[in-house]
């Protein structure tokens with residue numbers, strides 16, 4: 001590792017060096033096609049030079065050389081304009097000197113001051129000493145980022161320059177900085193489309209983290225240079241001839257993989273250096289001829305190349321028709337060269353190349369007036385981050401994990417039924433797609449169709465899948481969905497919805513609890529509360545209230561185990577108050593099957609009552625306790641609203657009615673029923689690959705039954721599955737159960753009442 005060169009310049013030499021460096025910055029700027037605001041840049045330079053006067057970097061050189069270098073990266077390697085160049089020149093002024101953001105605003109206006117302020121906020125290393133502090137800092141970084149993306153771009157340039165000059169830092173600092181660069185900045189650079197910077201950051205980090213490996217691979221690359229050149233020339237010559245015949249102006253470059261990416265490949269694929277197959281690569285950058293579509297030109301070149309060489313069947317990547325989320329466009333093809341080596345060729349137009357090298361900044365340049373593109377994929381990503389930040393309650397560590405997930409996961413692209421494209425992280429499920437489209441779609445998502453096949457919510461998608469989201473009004477968001485969701489956005493949306501849904505139950509539970517305390521004059525101290533929470537196996541009061549509110553637990557659950565007579569008398573009082581078992585307090589709700597019920601004026605209980613339903617009108621309601629289906633053995637009960645309630649004969653509630661309300665019972669008979677009903681079916685079996693597909697195939701495929709809910713649980717080898725299906729009558733259910741029993745591995749299929 002190089003150590004800082006001894007620094008020995010006279011003040012005059014130093015001053016000249018600074019002037020030269022600045023002049024070089026300006027030269028680059030003037031060669032770009034930005035509007036020329038040289039005055040402003042010169043003022044920013046003078047201001048920064050004066051502010052940092054007398055301060056030196058660890059290497060001994062004047063501090064101002066660092067902001068100049070950062071401004072140069074911002075201008076030349078990222079392609080940004082005067083606002084960013086000024087902000088880069090001033091980026092350490094507020095942090096390191098007496099000047100304030102207000103001073104910057106007075107001299108350079110609001111925009112530049114805002115960016116400098118953003119940079120000052122995130123000036124510390126992202127990695128503090130504690131993990132949660134890291135996450136908080138990272139959150140700050142991204143918060144600022146969503147205000148103005150230039151803050152992050154300049155931060156990238158700052159980090160790149162610090163990495164380039166890392167040699168002068170103490171070794172322990174080198175590890176820390178190299179580590180966080182690899183962990184945070186390189187993936188972020190990738191996401192922003194700054195491929196050149198990403199590669200360099202990776203290489204530099206690698207160099208400081210694994211100096212010996214770095215040196216070894218670098219020398220191997222150098223050692224194979226001659227051979228590589230020969231292979232390349234043999235390969236390229238016929239291509240040049242062909243492209244010349246086509247009358248194309250273009251640049252072609254031989255490309256060598258970066259040290260870091262070669263090492264990664266050696267590590268992940270466990271291959272020696274010699275076997276890293278795509279060490280060779282060629283890049284063709286063409287000028288789009290007048291009147292030709294650049295996309296079409298890519299395909300024409302592709303066609304010419306595949307006339308010359310055989311393409312690898314699985315290594316053609318069309319990022320032209322389907323650009324990457326960060327805007328990258330190119331056509332990649334891997335060809336078998338004359339020496340039997342696979343060589344990757346990247347075909348790009350001049351515009352695509354600039355985007356690839358400089359990222360989104362270049363992309364903006366091509367937009368008229370240099371305006372940000374409103375709905376770019378990047379904006380969508382930034383909005384996702386905002387979604388997360390808007391959520392008031394995520395644990396800081398969770399937040400970092402969610403983001404890490406998004407930064408590192410490779411991406412997949414799927415199609416909506418309308419042919420729109422969605423970019424998602426690998427591992428995304430049907431439910432992720434639903435949530436990415438709309439919160440409501442996610443909340444009511446019941447299944448999906450992937451390439452026209454019915455799949456469950458947790459089905460993991462592959463790139464190129466066509467995905468349709470199926471919803472149902474009766475579907476509700478479930479906490480267990482959290483386990484298979486993979487996008488941060490979906491998790492955020494689900495978490496929000498769950499919290500919203502739980503709130504009334506928590507409130508209800510709190511009332512139950514408070515009423516109980518008041519009623520019995522109980523004063524709780526903390527010890528008792530801890531005990532109560534422990535008994536209910538919850539960790540917070542909110543969780544307890546939720547359990548009480550949903551009826552999952554009741555107060556007598558707790559008191560029943562306390563055998564004191566006082567407790568027992570409390571229990572009995574609770575029952576009288578109606579706070580006891582949840583069943584008692586459960587109100588009858590109308591289901592969609594029970595709506596539109598006609599109330600007959602007079603019903604003769606001595607006659608057999610004929611049940612009919614023509615699809616709009618029906619003369620009965622189905623009891624919720626046993627939800628009978630047409631064809632079931634049932635009885636009627638004339639309730640006090642004058643409606644005929646239908647109960648299954650085996651329903652426990654019906655037993656009670658028989659005993660206590662004999663005068664209101666009716667014999668009933670099913671007539672023509674023209675309506676669908678929901679039946680609940682429980683399936684158990686031995687889990688094997690593909691069994692669920694087969695089951696859903698039987699249901700929706702061969703029997704053409706509409707599935708409304710599907711809930712699957714697997715415990716080791718065994719799975720159980722509850723599903724709601726739309727059926728016409730009992731026979732329909734029996735046919736379905738019989739068909740499912742025939743599926744290999746299914747052990748039990750029962751209709752649940």
Ligand code: MN
Nearest residue numbers: 066091092158
């Ligand atoms: Mn800096």
